[in-house]
Amino acid sequence: MTYAKTAAFTADQQRLACVAKALAHPARVAIIQLLASKQTCISGDIAAELPLSRTTVSQHLQELKALDLIRGEIDGLTVCYCLNTELLRQVQQQFTAFFSAATAGTACGPEDACAC
């Protein structure tokens, strides 16, 4: 029963944390950047470009796919992965909103205006 204390938070907070977790590993960041830059998107090619075993890369792909951040379409023998740009745009907005709220105030400036 440890760990899943997650349920006690806002849906927004959970959602943001969930997406953040998806980006919380350099391999997944690299995968998204790869998919963004190349059109290739063949699973095998992705694995070849990363310093990880094919199995591990596949696992990361599954995680991204589980959140629907990427999609995979079977094309005969190979699988073609691609970004779900629509969802990514939504996610970007969420992050933007979050950071905007966080950076709005001048909380504890250089002269620590913090009046605690």
Next chain:
Amino acid sequence: MTYAKTAAFTADQQRLACVAKALAHPARVAIIQLLASKQTCISGDIAAELPLSRTTVSQHLQELKALDLIRGEIDGLTVCYCLNTELLRQVQQQFTAFFSAATAGTACGPEDACAC
């Protein structure tokens, strides 16, 4: 030797993943939102507002502080935490740049233009 395969990635990718990991838990998202909204920032108050034990909250605070996303100043008996808005702004730019690159293309649109 498992796990730390992280070293094989770009500094940018690691940096982004690192910050993302900081936001990968609803408690830490909640903490940042709390610090952004209230001026309170007293450690004890933060713990009181979250559905977690004081110890656990303190642990999350340490993690955020380790990344310098928040700062704590000792004020007698209590500790006053506050956001490092300057760093947060930088981080926001990193995320924005990342997402912009990711959402730029129309990769695999509805009609799967993916020519794999």
Next chain:
DNA sequence: GTTCTATGACGTAAATATACGTCATAGGGT
């Protein structure tokens, strides 16, 4: 049909993260 190839599914070991309870410490109040 047989063989080869690209993938995902499954199992597993090691590393981390999460959540707490229990001390230890340092400043305040009396």
Next chain:
DNA sequence: ACCCTATGACGTATATTTACGTCATAGAAC
């Protein structure tokens, strides 16, 4: 001085994540 309070440090149990090797499957090539 003595006790109370707010915090961080430390130790620990459980849950998850990472990373890989090894099958199983499904289509392609012959």
